[in-house]
Amino acid sequence: MKNIRSREKDKFGLWVLTWPIFIEMFLQFLLGAVDTLMVSRISDDAVAVVGFSNQLFNALTTLFATVASGAGIVIAQKLGSRREEDARTVAVISVKVTALIGLGLSLMLVAVPGPIARMLQLPEELMPLAIPYISIVGGGMILTALMSALSTAIRNTGNTKGPMYIAVAMNIIHIVMNYGFIFGELGFPQLGLTGVAISTVTSRLLATVMLFLIFLVAFERRIGIRDISLFDRKLFKEVLVIGWPLGVNSGSWVFSQLVIYSFIATLGSMELAARTYMSTLETFCFLLGFSLALAVQIQIAHLYGAGRTKEAYKAVYRSLSAGLPLVIINTWLLVLFGKHILGLFTQDEGILLICGALLWLNLALQPAKVLNMTLGNALNAVGDTRYTMYVSLTVMWVVATGCSYLLGISLGWGIVAIYGCMIADEYIRSIFCYVRWRNRKFLRMKEAELQAA
Template sequence: MSQNQKKLTLFALTWPIFIEVLLHMLMGNADTLMLSQYSDDSVAAVGVANQILSLVIVMFGFIATGTAILIAQNIGANRLQTAGEISVVSLAVNLVFGILLSILLFFTGKPLLLLMDLPSELLDEAYIYLVIVGGFSFVQAVIMTIGATVRSYGFTRDIMYITIGMNILNVAGNYLFIFGPFGFPVLGVEGVAISTAVSRFIGLIVSIMVLVKRTNGELPFRKLFQLPKEHIRNLLKIGIPSAGEQLSYNASQMVITIFIAALGTEALTARVYTQNIMMFIFLFSVAISQGTQILIGHMIGAGKFEEAYKRCMQSLRLAIAISLGTAILFSIFSENLLGIFTSNPEIIETGAFLILLTIILEPGRSFNLVVINSLRAAGDVKFPVYIGILSMWGVSVSLSYLLGIHFGLGLTGIWIAFIADEWLRGILMLFRWRSGVWRSKGFVTAKQGA
């Protein structure tokens, strides 16, 4: 295993992550695109249900994020046995947590959708999707934890291949249940939900096989209840604050979705289509930030602080340049891209202007993705949460209501609020990284000695 660690480079780690994230986005877009041939209302219903599901995924990130950071730091410090113990503990904890949340979603799906002020014509389809996909969300919890573990060991391509397989299965299932070839029943949203759940379950089985192979079957599963309880404490110390920032973001997005729902079904649909396209703009920054997190985690574990500092700054410049160029390119072809999803001229016009605003938004998002992941990898996990909560609610939510609803700017006002939030947080994160406070917060180096 140690030989593999010495060969890690940003490109070697990032390109499989890029493909993996791209395919995750394609899986969501496949649902949207194929459902758009069925009904625009179905697209809006699934979009709102996914707002709730994305919040659940963030909760699974409590453990997965802590897993990635602790394993990376321990591998960097050449403590492979400790890394293995952390892998086992994190899998067990997230499995239990995932089952509890799946049960909760199954029984509270309709009240949650009613809480979001969903238009009545969308309620039934959104509920079906939420109950089926949410009821099996524990599968996603385990997949996320295995993915975090395998990536931290440096095998990012394995997770990419699994994602490719899951996408193929998902698209095939969507086709069967939406268009009904070979006598298959046309189930619409219900069929898309079944396809998503089944493809993830098969992906879970393959993920477990890959985990066993890449750790040489040496993970101490039999000693689960004998492993140090300190691992759980460390996972929670890193995971809860780290996921807290993302949890706050998703919660704020749910509130903003309620604002958009007040603007009508057309506004909800325009938001879903536009954000689906925007995902392809910032996926470069996502991939770069995740690859950078793995490298910096290893560097912190090995006590290479100056290398870690330079790595973050180089990655940040690269992410800003690529996201800005991609946003400009997508803006030029925005009407054609939106035309893939809908023929509604008002939705296309609104979406095209929002993508134009994305040219300003995406460089700010790059700051957040790259620098926050770098701070987490170094063990500095609380500061991004505090700033994130203040900015998301004090700027993003407040301005969204003020500009979008109170002053009647609609989705344009809400996008301006997004821009202000991303840039404020991004600049503050950069100041934090440049201050060097994170150098004393690594879990391995600070608490156990490098």
């Protein structure tokens, strides 16, 4: 037993889990930054289209995140309680269900990209760029769904390195193809934003294939063709009990961001481009904190499944003690050097002026994000997903979305007021999550369950 626990500590240690996730996320950040930099060589309008489209895609991913995220937590819990076969079954089910959802989304985005963009208030002058981009990248939503399910399942077995290596390869392929399509180099035709869309789908296809190969051997018993028909209603219900509040929670955030993007779009393409540039830079600030939050969710779910509740309780504070200082330092670096970095993306004085104000607001925004992500993920890891869902539904839509419209649009205070509402939303939700975690409700329930057994 001591040797088993030692191996688990090596596999599910916080930093062992964190550093591959961080490298993977950092590479995704670099991909986004390089993507934005390359697209900015086409035009600021093209950048606005990419930023707007990504919000749409992120909103739609919540439809399969319900299954993928719930399955990830259940997998870690089952492995913690030594139920390997149950974990394997959950993983197979999650991949099949998310693939079906992703296929439906792909067909929808290929069929009606224009009406969707108009419904979300995208400025009419951006439509010629947006429609082909949304239809091509959106047509690959099935790949996004599979990547989500496969990487989540693999990570929650304790293997965070596999997805990291694939992220390296995907980034390299995507950047090389972007360069070729945008500038007409390396034998590629010059296709502009359409070429960027083709590059995105191609790199995701290759990444999906590689993730699938790792997934087949992720558990002690190899996954084979016969497992296509594998289904367990009880286990799937367990996934949905944890997963549907997660999906609603994630959907609440993404759809609220999409609505806020539509508010910003009514302010003009300059504000929309500024928000897109800032989204790229902001990712740098909370990258390590976000990686720690994902890692601590895996660790706490595993500890909770094993009945090690005291260790699970303390894990969240260890993550915050490491993550918060790093995020604060990164945010200050962004304030000091952000304008110089933005100069690489655009020379538009109006956009740079807007971004200059938003850089300072990030000093308040980013620490709140880390608090909220870490505490929320900890609650999710022990199955307290309904609470985080209720908090998200209430606070996001009243504070972040409702107040953004009231202050930013109705009263005309603009994008700075919208950012202020986003900051208030993050702090209020993090306070609710902190109080809940201190209460230890689900941890005490687990302890009572173990004593009864």
